[in-house]
Amino acid sequence: MATPVNAQAPSPPQLSDKRYKLLEATMRRYGYQGHALIESLHTAQEAFGYLDDFTLRYIAKSLHLPYSRVLGVATFYNYFTLKPQGEHACVICLGTACYIKGAPELVKAIEDHYHIKVGGTTEDKKLSLLVARCVGSCALAPVAVLDGEVAGKLQPEELLARVRARVGEEVPA
Ligand code: FES
Structure with missing residues (x-):
């Protein structure tokens, strides 16, 4: 059976990071509905400075959206920055x-x-x-x-x- 794209769920240690609490607050405010996607990406961008794969998957899982959709939106808008190229x-x-x-x-x-x-x-x-x-x-x-x-x-x-x-x-x- 195929592995769902959201299977790589975030692990608890990373979620103790206060920045995830900010993101969580935004998603909660929208009742974890799919229409919270842009707002959630904005919050994540502002809290982390960029969007990494872990965070995108976390948002996808929390909002019950396919990872591909979240990645698509994150890469479509210039405002969002994916993980930087530097080591x-x-x-x-x-x-x-x-x-x-x-x-x-x-x-x-x-x-x-x-x-x-x-x-x-x-x-x-x-x-x-x-x-x-x-x-x-x-x-x-x-x-x-x-x-x-x-x-x-x-x-x-x-x-x-x-x-x-x-x-x-x-x-x-
Ligand atoms: S950590 Fe809140 S303003 Fe910098």
Whole structure:
């Protein structure tokens, strides 16, 4: 018997991520109806900075829609960004709390160091830089999410050091 496309259901550890709670709240508000699809994709995009396969499958399963339909909508509209090309992703939150606490300086530090703009990927495809509109951890503002790991109360130098370590960049002694 064929395996249903929605069989790869999200696993519980990922769902403890606060960003999924934001997404869950949107879907609940619409009673998990199919017409919540665009709104749910918007919420996910704003919370994660992009839409990865796991999240698309999660939305499909929750709204009882075929994965193909969800993927089709996500790829049709320019507003939505699928998982970035970089080996590593740095998503900086530009929601109000993070913005006030200095998130624009975090963005600038990464842009200047790697010579990329938001939405861009370094030439060696090691790093993609994205922004989100609230990742649900406002108490830790300003926040960045590195490869899915939330880091809070960041200063630009600290974020840069973390990103450099993650991409395996040699840091001069
Ligand atoms: S505004 Fe950045 S986590 Fe909420």
